[in-house]
Amino acid sequence: xxxxSPSLDLVFQALADPxxxxxxxxxxxxxxxxxxxxxxxxxxxxxVMQHLQVLEASGMVRSEKVGRVRTCQVEPAALRTAEAWxxxxxxxxxxxxxxxxxxxAEHPEQPEPxxxx
Amino acid sequence: MxxxxxxxxxxxxxxxxxxxxxxxxxxxxxxxxxxxxIGCHPDWRTVESSMDFRVGGREISRxxxxxxxxxxxxxxxxxxxxxxRIIYSYQMSVGDTxxxxxxxxxxxHAAEGGTRLVFTEQGAFLDxxxxxxxxxxxxxxxxxxxxxxxEAELxxx
Numbered sequence: 001x002x003x004x005s006p007s008l009d010l011v012f013q014a015l016a017d018p019x020x021x022x023x024x025x026x027x028x029x030x031x032x033x034x035x036x037x038x039x040x041x042x043x044x045x046x047x048v049m050q051h052l053q054v055l056e057a058s059g060m061v062r063s064e065k066v067g068r069v070r071t072c073q074v075e076p077a078a079l080r081t082a083e084a085w086x087x088x089x090x091x092x093x094x095x096x097x098x099x100x101x102x103x104x105a106e107h108p109e110q111p112e113p114x115x116x117x
Numbered sequence: 118m119x120x121x122x123x124x125x126x127x128x129x130x131x132x133x134x135x136x137x138x139x140x141x142x143x144x145x146x147x148x149x150x151x152x153x154x155i156g157c158h159p160d161w162r163t164v165e166s167s168m169d170f171r172v173g174g175r176e177i178s179r180x181x182x183x184x185x186x187x188x189x190x191x192x193x194x195x196x197x198x199x200x201x202r203i204i205y206s207y208q209m210s211v212g213d214t215x216x217x218x219x220x221x222x223x224x225x226h227a228a229e230g231g232t233r234l235v236f237t238e239q240g241a242f243l244d245x246x247x248x249x250x251x252x253x254x255x256x257x258x259x260x261x262x263x264x265x266x267x268e269a270e271l272x273x274x
Contacts, residue, residue: 012124086126086242089217092157093236097132099154100144100234104136111143111150 014058019043020051024074027061031073034063124242135231138200142225145203146170161188172197176205186211201225217242 014020023037038048052072055061063072134141144150148168158180164187165179176192189210196204203223209216219240226233 016123086124086128086240089238089240089242090128090130093130093238095157096155097130097234097236100141101132101134103144103150103154104134104140107153108136108140110140111147 010054010058011060014054014060017051017054019048020055023048023051023055023072024060027072027074031071034070034072037072125240126242127237127239129235129237131236132234133228133231134234138225138227138232141232141234142200142203145223146197146199158182170194170197215243 015024019041022041026032026037026040034049034052035045037052038045041048052061052063055072056063060075061072062075063070065071144154147170148166151168152166160183161180163179164181165177168174168176170176172194174194176194177189178191179187179189181187190207191210192205192207194203194205196202202225204221206218206220208218217240219238221239222235222237224235224237226235
């Protein structure tokens with residue numbers, strides 16, 4: 001359990017930047033070379049590579065160099081971790097609202113107006 | 118590059134309850150009623166609990182985990198239409214760290230056989246370290262599963 005925080009931190013940090021989100025979005029449509037990724041971004045190749053390094057460090061993207069071409073692709077499992085804590089919040093509320101349903105079923109009568117307005 | 122990432126997210130949950138809207142509303146409007154169903158962690162000790170259910174009113178809930186951490190939820194009520202709608206904001210913190218600030222809208226619609234409740238949360242989720250808060254929660258959460266998943270992934274690297 002101890003090593004989950006750094007990894008989540010890196011995922012959130014990676015997604016906190018609009019360029020990196022654009023890169024991830026592009027890569028969810030399929031693998032692409034670094035130069036193809038850089039082309040629509042209007043920034044230098046080294047700048048794009050720096051963003052890709054952050055994404056790789058987070059585990060969301062991995063790349064492979066074949067000859068002179070470096071190709072990137074997403075790691076879907078790591079992408080899911082970013083959603084996980086939001087979905088945890090959602091799950092807590094789902095559980096609460098289910099308990100509210102049980103409470104209403106057990107106590108269908110309108111409660112005495114006390115602290116209610 | 119941001120050192121403290123913020124993730125924005127919105128989610129909505131719907132439930133239909135076989136009770137009239139006024140009854141469902143009452144379950145949110147009174148501290149006694151709400152205490153019956155809102156708690157997630159039976160093993161947490163209540164340190165502070167107060168509720169002022171009116172527009173501009175505040176609700177505070179501070180609880181201590183078995184590991185000694187203080188989890189706090191502070192709520193501000195912004196809009197209350199009895200039997201129809203509640204809008205509030207709330208922030209969650211663990212110790213001195215704020216982990217989220219959210220806006221919640223509860224809508225109650227009369228539906229066939231009862232009430233359709235729509236819960237919408239729009240949040241700024243602040244610190245990924247929030248998962249550490251769940252470690253001592255003791256109630257097997259999604260984050261525990263997340264931890265296992267990450268461990269498996271790290272092991273596979």
